[in-house]
Amino acid sequence: MVKVLITGAAGQVGSELVKLAPAGFDAVGYNSSELDITNAQxxxxxxxxxxPALIINAAAYTAVDKAESDADRAYVVNEIGVKNLAQAALALGIPVFHISTDYVFDGTATAPYKETDPVGPTGVYGASKLAGEQVIISSGVKHIILRTSWVFGAEGNNFVTTMIRIGKERDTLGVVADQHGCPTSAASIANVLWQLAKKFIEAGELPWGVYHFSNSPATTWYGFACEIFKQAVAARLLEKAPVVNPIKTSDHPTPAKRPAWSVMDGSILVNLLGCAVPGWQQELSAVLHQLK
Incomplete structure (x- = not known):
């Protein structure tokens, strides 16, 4: 059995990594109370x-708005915690797979972001995640940094679970329609990381570096919400869909500035693995089935 250590195992992606471990792999998952990545010792x-044969880091500080007033904690987890993992992996001569975010970009692009495009986070969360990327790269550890976007799943707080809750409470709501991105299921992120792990174990090597991955196609939060309600009614999670009104970002001010454009080009990873990118509508259906 190939042992893989997974941090943040109680989170959205971490729980899927443990659940979806392929045959031949022993996923040893630690939640944040069992393994505090900010504690180097x-x-x-x-x-x-x-x-372990490798470490997959699914632990992160992900409260985007709270990070604006809690910057120290965001950096301790997203930079120092990652540095601790990189150093421990380096000491054993094993690689680290690390999950990062579309928030490392400033959101002003009009074409899908490539891995080589300049970064420029606009808030503390994105800046702390970028610092984590940089600390892995500078450590010299073999690494895969997987940037993804708009993560949703049956576990934890995310846009899907929030919309289902609001749909039960309200008849109408406004959802931002001028931010573009690709909703991505925690399960599909976990599956891609396991494909990379299998490739590494089989070949003993990988083309290390930064990769983009998200489900397709691109949409807006408004488009995502409309599909959630449509599917939730069909799955009988909701009796009826609320009326969803498209609004502008300026109509819904938040402590952290969101990127207007979060669409990323994941073609390099798709070509490396030779896999098709799952559609987020199909992934959403699977998550709603779990919630049911």
Whole structure:
């Protein structure tokens, strides 16, 4: 059995990584109370005890708005915690797979972001995640940094679970229609990371670096919400869909500035793995089935 250490195992992606571990892999998952990645000594001890073939880091500070007033904590988790994992992996000579975000970009593009496009986060969350990327790269550890976007799943708080809750409480709501991105299921992120893990174990090597991955096609939060309600009614999670009104970002001010454009070009990873990109509508259907 190939042992893989997974941090943040109680989160959206972490729980899917544990659940979807392929045959031949032993997914050893730690939640944040069992393994605090900001504690360097604890990280070193557990990694040395487990001796995994690789580490997948699904632990992160992801409260985008809260990060604006809680910057110290965001950086401790998203930069220092990642540095601790990179150093522990380096000591064992094993790679780190790390999940990053579309928020490393400023959102002013009009074409899908490529891995080589200049970064420029507009808020603390994105800046702290970029710092985590940079600390992995500068550590010298072998790494895959997987940037993804608009993550949803049956676990935890996300746009899908929030919309289902609001749909039960309200007859009408406004949803932002001028931010563009690709909703991505936690399960499809987990599956791609496992495909990379299999490729690494089989070949003993990978083309290391930064990759983009998200489900397709691009939409807006408004478009995403409309599809959630349509499918939720069909799945009998909701009796009826609320009326959804498209609004502008300026109509819904938030502490953190959101990128207007979060669409990323994932073709390099798709070509590397030779896999088709799942559609987010299909992934949404699977998540709603789980919620039911």
């Amino acid at each position: 604890q990280v070193q001890r557990i990694v040395a005890e487990q001796v």
